[in-house]
Amino acid sequence: MNWFSAALYCRNYDMDLAVIESAAEMNALSYLTTNEGHLGLYFWLGVTDLAEEGKFMSLKDVRPMLYAKWVKGQPDDAGQNEDCVHLWAFDNIF
Numbered sequence: 379m380n381w382f383s384a385a386l387y388c389r390n391y392d393m394d395l396a397v398i399e400s401a402a403e404m405n406a407l408s409y410l411t412t413n414e415g416h417l418g419l420y421f422w423l424g425v426t427d428l429a430e431e432g433k434f435m436s437l438k439d440v441r442p443m444l445y446a447k448w449v450k451g452q453p454d455d456a457g458q459n460e461d462c463v464h465l466w467a468f469d470n471i472f
């Protein structure tokens with residue numbers, strides 16, 4: 379599902395897309411998703427720069443993104459049309 383649908387899906391369960399706020403949270407999530415065999419999957423995060431290009435904000439509380447572990451070359455706003463952040467595995471680590 380797309381990012382908006384994923385955010386709505388979470389809201390329907392009174393939850394939100396995850397926002398990673400530290401290296402410790404990133405590592406914990408990476409460990410969990412890897413151990414559960416999700417290496418080939420993508421996970422939407424609750425962060426976007428839809429409001430202002432290049433300024434990534436939390437969808438839930440509209441605070442600036444506190445932690446980012448971008449893959450080299452990202453974020454690149456591919457096609458000037460890429461605004462929603464996702465988690466994915468690179469070199470077998472998320």
Ligand SMILES: [Ca+2]
Nearest residue numbers: 454455456460
């Ligand atoms: Ca990109």
Ligand SMILES: [Ca+2]
Nearest residue numbers: 427455460461
């Ligand atoms: Ca963007």
